[in-house]
Amino acid sequence: MSDPAGAGASLFTRLASGVHRHRGRVLGGAGVLLALAVWALLQGGHLTTGTIEGIESARAEALARGAAAGSTDQTLAVIFHRDDWTTDDPRFGEAVASVLARVERLPEVESVVSPVGAPDAFRARFVAKTGHDLLALVRLKGGEREATAAFPTVRKALEDPRFQTTLTGKVAFLSALNELLEHDLLRAELLSFPLALVVLLWVFRTVVAAMLPLVVGGLAVLCGVAGVLLLSRVTNMAQYTLNVVSLIGLGVAIDYSLFIVSRFRAELAEGLTTEQALMRTLDTAGRAVAFSGLAVTVGLAGLLFFRGSYLSAMGLGGALVVAFAVLFALTVLPALLSWLGPRVDKGRLPFARGTGRGGLWHALATWVMRHPWWVLLPTLTLLLAMGLPFRRLELAATDITALPAHTEARQGAETLARLFPREAATRVLVAVEFPSGNPFTPERAGALHDASRRIAALPGVVGVESAVDLVPGMDRATVQQLAGAPLQALPPELRAARAAYLTDNVAVLQVLTSQAPSSREARDLVRTLRQDRAVGDGRLVVGGQTATDVDATAFVKRHTPAAVAFVMGMTCVVLFVLLRSVVLPLKALLMNLLSLAGSFGALVWIFQEGHLHRLLDFEPGPIEPSLPILLFCALFGLSMDYEVLLLSRIREEWLRTGDNTHAVAEGLERTGGLITSAAAIMVAVFAAFSLASVVVVKAMGLGMAIAVALDATLVRVLIVPSMMRLMGDLNWWGPGHSAHVRHLHAPGRTRGETP
Template sequence: MFRALARAIHHHRGLVFVASAVFLALAVAALVYGGRLSTGVIEGTEAEQAQQLAAATTVGSSDTTLAVVFHSDTLRSASPEFQEALKATLEATAKLPTVEGVLSPLGAPKAVAAQLQAGTGHDTLALVRLKGDIREATRAFPEVRAVLSTGPLQATVTGRIAFIDALNRLLEKDLLRAELISFPLALLVLLRVFRTWVASLLPLVVGGLAVLSGVAGVFVLSHVTDMAQYTLNVVSLIGMGVAIDYSLFIVSRFRSELERGLDTQAALERTLDTAGRAVAFSGLAVAVGLAGLLFYRGSYLSAMGIGGALVVAFAVLFALTVLPALLSWLGLRVNRGRVPFPRLFEPKEGLWKGVATWVMRHPVLVLVPTLAILVAVGLPFLRLQLAATDITALPAETEARRGAESLRQLFPRQAANGVLVVVQFPSGSAFTAERMGALYDKSRQLAGIPGVLGVDSIVNLKESMDREAYQELADFPEDMLPKEFGQARDAYLHGSVTVMRVLTEASASSQAARDIVETIRKDRAVGDGRLLVAGQTASDVDAGHFVRENTPRAIGFVMGLMCVVLFVLLGSVVLPLKAMLMNLLSIAGSFGALVWIFQEGHLSGLLGFEPGPIEPSLPVLLFCALFGLSMDYEVLLLSRMREEWERTRDNTQAVAEGLERTGGLITSAAAIMVAVFAAFSLAHVVVVKAMGVGMAIAVALDATLVRILLVPAMMRLFGSFNWWAPKALARWLSWAQHAHGPSDGPPR
């Protein structure tokens, strides 16, 4: 099949170039048209359901409410000048079609106005509620922010929407910065490997095409499904790495076949039949790994899996079509533009064979300490803590982060972590005497939970009012309700739903806040209503449950299907199981390093971030991506060993020769991936930084300790048993391979 593909591309390379140009034009058009990316949500959780119910109330719509701190160095907040400037700005803001309402000290009841005035005498807080859901509010934010910034007063805007907007902008900048850094680094490694400009630039062409097409695909899909902004960074991170690696394998093999004296067509056929086959299986392995994310349905993780698999498919497609067409056109010219390198950088013949031979002479001596190192590196993973990205993920100079700090210092009650308790009654209005009594009892019960500072609700307006007083209010005629109570009713009640805000000094990601959420959920009875909990802490708790519930199935799927893929490639049932173990070791080392660095704060000064719990999606995303990426080197190494095994039937010779032929290529490919991934460690967003660092560490461990030391040692200990398979499976595989066209045998 791969030989036929090579012949077709060689004879019709002009058609390949035309088709590629058309496809590239469509991708550029999709990029220009743009997408509708979001921050990503996990659908169906209790916190998400509760947030939807609460969104109709003013207090419950905090996700779409902007907190604006107005400040003047010269004007006092009580002065007429300050008041007039504030009034003009807020009136202009309220007239925007995307603004639902504005709450400020102007015209508010005295008790509310007092809470919106800072003790400094120069600062005032206003709350601007935007229309629609969080996606619509995010799109409206730039226009609202522009209006708020007019006038003589300094406006600092924070809140969930401001955080999302700042995060998306930083993600875009981080993506551009990483690409600008990773391309030159990758080119430097490629020049070191190929020593010619022409050969070195080819993988970058394929990498650029894959990433551009992957991003365009994400934009197209974002119009029909929820695609998180993070997906672009994932697509760029994975796409650039695998595309350059696949191209490196193919170009290297093509040049090797030319050096053996084959003409261009024969070299291309042999290249695709060997390296091309390995690339196809490697791409399938990476896609299988990323397909594990599809088990997290209803979340942005599933969309990331689709985006990642899409860019890998593009990388394989271009590596097996556009790249062979370019090689067919270039022929021997692929070696033009020689770059002189010092002798220090020249590869030593027999180096990797010598390493493999030494390892196989002392397999136990190598195996035990290497395993001990990997286990020690992975141990911190046992201390993993998960929490969603919050405002601390932004750099300190970001407006949303500065606004959050100002809010915490000037308006501590408004800035306090609020666990949102939502009570939904079966029908009718929540504003009845019986239900007001039940709400009164529940609010006092919640206030007694350890760590709770207080409760904001419809039945916590005045300390002087008791249970009976609130019940009596529910029986008042509409026109006799006190003004303050009428406004509070609109803020806390909507039909059969009411909300309470349970305040605590504990940060949203702390264990103390999680304990409060768990305690609230233990007793859900509120009269005839049901209690749900929302808010950042509740979302973290639910996200953790969601990940733990779906992860076993995802891991089982990825590992099971990966075993099948490797069996079809290698014809052994032993090697796939060993490959699973090797992958788990390198991934565990990466996870341990992530906890040690990003959660516990080691190297935080060097990398420039604030330590804290790990984003729940990060371990899942890294596992699925890295499990497939690790197969890059596994497929390349073991497939070459299999060639030698089929030729010699000598396990020791097969291992030594396989490592000799691929060792330099694996380290070079790993160096490219590490360079690409490390470029993302310079990101401002901690999640992206951690993703880049985690993947770089995993690839480095995989290409050094695992592939160079552990694999030869274990291959030596297992001997010829490495290549064993039940006779029935071996016969089926042999039939399947011949049914799709036999190969003329592996190259020597």
């Protein structure tokens, strides 16, 4: 008996035959991989927040780290409140002192600053005018990751039944953000699986067939998340990465499985045996899945151009989960189909099937072929109009307003701003690095005084805190005199201030502004400070939240052109290899850009300009700088799912008949229902993430849902077929095009004979 997957068979046919013969081993291997993934999940990882290495703000933070007042990133603002005690009551002070003494003994705590026992001038800054609220500052040890990990312990130590205690600050914000991201991830997955199952039941009309994509999707996400946790032990992986991996992995894995199961059932319906149907399925739908997975991976690989940032880690995690999705779709799923055979149609449901070559798609395909201009022009106009708001894009990093209003960190920030406006003011960190030696010699102290006065006069600045701003109105000569005096001769508060703002060869200044950290005025202040860097023989660098915002935006903009060019260029190559056409890959790039334009315009209209904010429950504001490029890289690849499926089927028909109009109509008729069903699944998955509490995750989920919906309806079903109808045989122009056309029309060849 001859081998159906002999020497002349394609790679995918041989793969199908091998999986069919060794399905037990394939499923056993998947079981081992599943066990390893569960083990990795139980081990956990070391996830961080999004950071970017090498930017100026990070250097400023590093220089100022040794000074107690150098950075507020690891400082918790703690507000103690009691209705029936006033802050002048000795019981209030004694109770606060006992709580803070307990906290100060914790190994995670570096220092505690409070008004208890402090001079009156200092105490006034930390006691609210309400008479019932007192502020303390708790500085944690280590960097951002260590401080965030220590937060729950410190938070518990600060709890006391005598007070209502509220905490805020960057560490509190990051801790709340991480908790919400974990909660959002769990809720999204619990919602997306049932939603996907409903669509799959509608598509397949049988329970067994509908469950198979969920199995593959669950395996891909589980292994992808496990891989990210393992990678987080050797490289920086942001907490967001888990949400991105789950979002992308579940969508593509279910889609790929939908394509393969649908084709397998169609081949069985044609009377093929299980093995024959499996080989035909992998040689057609399997090939499309492989190329689609490659296109998605290429898109996500564009994020690797942002080396040194959390974006590159997200690209790595996304590429990993897509690889798992393709692997399981081409091995585990065929093994299950081989084992099931015709039983894939078990559990038939009574309602009508949702896909197929029904009258709707036949009528639509015929209408598009007859009226291509009437289809193309209005649809193009609509997409371009949807993209217009993107021209008004404003970028700003995620801040505490990304948290829901009920979270303690956000409520604490609002309380701090109301009761202690100076402590809540936006702080721009200025670190002045001198070549070597004492940063507070008389000469350098004079230069610092001049710089402080110059900065204090800038628009929007409400104060400057530094070693030369100990007493308001202190002149240059007094500053220099104090700088030359022995440390022991200074009053205690002046010694403490010098210790707080000076370290090694670095002097620290905190520039206070009443503007919001993400405001244009605060950004202009950072840029103005960076225009004149000379401070005596020292040089200043600028850090803080606003500076990080400016630097992160500049970092993303600097690397975006190379990433976009790589993604578009490599996508062209992948599609050329699949389709053997020069024109179709270029058209595909244009189509992707159109669907992305509509999605990006909607993103700005909804999240930046605030339309629908009450319905979606979020606070409008600038877009996170990483979001557009993250969506571009992810969606550019995901859009290829439908492009590859549609064009592969059209190419099959064109190779069979040589008739472009017939091939386009037949391809749309055969795949239109499948594409819209697959898109419905992705939209359901992404929409589940749009219900997240964190605005960035909500925006990403909704942005991807809108893009996929536009891509699968307006673009793939209307614009692509109409353009291909108008372009005719030019669609297939490429190397060997003329010879192939001559072969199709060679004498003696009958129409329908595959070359």
